[in-house]
Amino acid sequence: MWFRNLRFYRFSDEFALPDDFENKLGEHLFRPCGRQEQSTFGWFSPFGADHETLTHVLNDCHLLCARREEKVLPAAVINAELEEKVRQIQEAEGRPVNRKEKQNLKEDLIHQLLPQAFSRYRLSWGYIDLKRQLVIINESAANKAEDFLGLLRSTLGSLPVQPVSPAEAAELTMTDWLKRNDLPAAFDFGDEAELRSPQQDGGILRCKNEDLTRDDIQAHIEAGKQVTRLGLVWQENIEFILETDFALKRVKATDILMDAQDDLVDPSPEEKLDADFMLVSAQIGELYDDLVRAFTSDAN
Incomplete structure (x- = not known):
């Protein structure tokens, strides 16, 4: 995938x-x-x-x-060339080089260096x-x-x-799921989460390879932190991190899904792409449907 x-x-x-x-x-x-x-x-x-x-x-x-x-064009290369140009001007003309002139020199350098980049x-x-x-x-x-x-x-x-975004703020829904240790059908908790305090100067707790239902994690929720990233597993087939903007990160097919996929014998690139896209589009489509239902049911 x-x-x-x-x-x-x-x-x-x-x-x-x-x-x-x-x-x-x-x-x-x-x-x-x-x-x-x-x-x-x-x-x-x-x-x-x-x-x-x-x-x-x-x-x-x-x-x-x-x-x-x-x-x-590495910034270090451009800056080194720019410093040399500025030094030459200062020595030859005995004057400082102002910000606008430096910007023009920088644009000229980029113009000169682009063909070699x-x-x-x-x-x-x-x-x-x-x-x-x-x-x-x-x-x-x-x-x-x-x-x-x-x-x-x-x-x-x-x-x-x-x-696509849920009607209610995603962090409120994800926090409620973790607080109640109760997920909508088709989903299980993964082993990763991020909890943030709503206050600007509040703390951030990042958990990885952890049991998310542990008492100390629950204590952070009770203290007011909200879940801003949540690891989930869908239908035992796909693992991912759900973020507050409804984006899915680090999407990965589980071994169960990959073992269930029919293996092609010496597939051509076209056959391989077709098989992969069939798997991706079907699984992602159904995952999306379940995610929307999950957030819709929690909002009602």
Whole structure:
């Protein structure tokens, strides 16, 4: 399961993909950086560089992959070059170099160094679940997920989505679960949690590889700390950390799920991707449904 982090975005209006979706993706295809570009971001085939297909469809789920190239210019290198430039000006002209001039010198240096910079490449995965009217993105950081959504929005012209969030603050619900030692059906406690005091100068308790129902952890809840990250196991199949913004981190298939998956004999890359996406989309979809039910039932 290569979706290690999950961020859910729900369409605010009934959404359907255009018939020419593949062509629209092709208009925003990934391309390498030009000599003076610091980064580029575009669609990339889920099957790899040797394929032209830009989406893979399975059971009303459309898998997408985007690729980013970033030119790597270490700050230490730029600052060292800048200091040398400033020193030369001060010695040659006998005057200080002000902040605005330093900024202009820095921009010139970046312009000069970009063609020699190394490139760093990164793939970003997501998929559109038309049945559930969701976009699900494999990113731990919200800003990276927004980059993916931005590319999709540019591709489609509009993208009426908003982050999925429960009606009641997630930390209140998660705290109540741990306080009562009672989880909704389909879930079990994992072995990790973070508890924070609501006060700005309050303490933070992080637990790892621990029994979360221990008396001393309960004492922190009684003292007013709230659960801001909670390790959960869903259907004995998937382990994850649930955060207050409804993001799932460190998503991992359990041995039970992997043992139950049919093994392909010498699969091609296409067959492997198809099998993996079938597993991911089915499991994540059902996990999402149960999570929404869990928060909805606790709010009622």
